[in-house]
Amino acid sequence: MPELPEVEVVRRGVDAWVTGRSISSVDSRHPRTVRRHVGDLRHDLLGVSFACASRRGKYLWLPILEGRVDEHERPERALVVHLGMSGQLLVQDPQSPAEKHLHVRIEFDDGGRDLRFVDQRTFGWLMVDELVPDSAGGHLPSVVAHIARDPLDPQFDDDHFITDIRLRRTQVKRALLDQTLVSGIGNIYADEALWRARLHGGRQTERLSRDRLSDLLAHVRAVMSEALAQGGTSFDSLYVNVNGESGYFVRSLNAYGREGEPCLRCGRPIRREAFMNRSSFSCPRCQRRGPEG
DNA sequence: GGGTTAACCTGCGGGC
DNA sequence: TGCCCGCAGGTTAACC
Numbered sequence: 581m582p583e584l585p586e587v588e589v590v591r592r593g594v595d596a597w598v599t600g601r602s603i604s605s606v607d608s609r610h611p612r613t614v615r616r617h618v619g620d621l622r623h624d625l626l627g628v629s630f631a632c633a634s635r636r637g638k639y640l641w642l643p644i645l646e647g648r649v650d651e652h653e654r655p656e657r658a659l660v661v662h663l664g665m666s667g668q669l670l671v672q673d674p675q676s677p678a679e680k681h682l683h684v685r686i687e688f689d690d691g692g693r694d695l696r697f698v699d700q701r702t703f704g705w706l707m708v709d710e711l712v713p714d715s716a717g718g719h720l721p722s723v724v725a726h727i728a729r730d731p732l733d734p735q736f737d738d739d740h741f742i743t744d745i746r747l748r749r750t751q752v753k754r755a756l757l758d759q760t761l762v763s764g765i766g767n768i769y770a771d772e773a774l775w776r777a778r779l780h781g782g783r784q785t786e787r788l789s790r791d792r793l794s795d796l797l798a799h800v801r802a803v804m805s806e807a808l809a810q811g812g813t814s815f816d817s818l819y820v821n822v823n824g825e826s827g828y829f830v831r832s833l834n835a836y837g838r839e840g841e842p843c844l845r846c847g848r849p850i851r852r853e854a855f856m857n858r859s860s861f862s863c864p865r866c867q868r869r870g871p872e873g
Numbered sequence: 874g875g876g877t878t879a880a881c882c883t884g885c886g887g888g889c
Numbered sequence: 890t891g892c893c894c895g896c897a898g899g900t901t902a903a904c905c
Contacts (some may be wrong), residue, residue: 665897766898858898
């Protein structure tokens with residue numbers, strides 16, 4: 581399940597392998613994968629090259645350089661990628677066989693490794709989109725404009741976030757998963773940050789103090805930074821970096837997926853509850869629903 | 874208009 | 890062995 585740390589690992593890999601190379605062919609095999617794209621992906625990408633890969637939350641994009649690589653050219657379009665739940669961006673030897681769920685393959689005129697979008701559940705997608713100005717003088721794809729900055733973004737405004745989340749008057753886990761409030765957090769890291777902050781996800785945001793929310797935000801940053809350092813979280817082959825390798829952070833999870841196992845702080849069995857059509861994992865003693873928790 | 878829910882999708886594991 | 894069902898969850902359209 582790619583959340584911010586996993587997407588950042590992929591961004592770094594794509595950036596290292598793909599930047600500056602000229603595209604010689606585009607093979608799009610699945611209509612859902614480019615479903616948001618209004619033009620012809622092949623027509624839009626043939627002959628162009630990519631500038632340095634960028635990311636906001638779980639969205640990744642490769643700015644398009646229309647002509648020869650020129651550091652002074654300001655890209656006006658980008659190839660935007662969202663991995664969904666099971667999407668993978670792989671950098672492969674052109675001779676290696678097609679993956680079972682290979683949906684898009686991009687080859688380069690230097691004959692080196694190609695770029696492949698593989699996705700079992702087809703929740704992921706990619707598209708070419710125009711770049712629009714952001715609030716800080718930079719540019720980002722228009723489809724990403726409604727997404728909030730992520731907690732690892734140097735320009736993330738903590739005070740603004742804490743004010744906004746309290747105004748929402750909703751449950752704190754619901755708010756953490758709302759990408760328009762703060763981006764990059766999915767079910768796994770939401771549960772992990774809440775466990776570290778000793779907060780139950782069902783607590784109402786307007787009843788939490790600014791200090792409590794600031795502490796939660798610090799835990800969000802900590803758990804994501806640690807996961808990033810370990811290459812992300814992998815439960816199976818569904819999440820891998822561009823070389824097909826899994827991360828190791830699953831070994832460091834304290835709550836997610838540990839139903840019935842002892843809490844590493846107090847020893848009580850971790851509970852699983854249904855929440856927003858998915859599962860939430862928490863400690864019944866450390867993370868109480870009441871205001872005293 | 875903002876909060877909430879269901880649908881999208883495929884593979885896997887458990888139960889029968 | 891094979892079938893059926895539930896589960897996994899990011900995003901968004903539709904609903905309240």
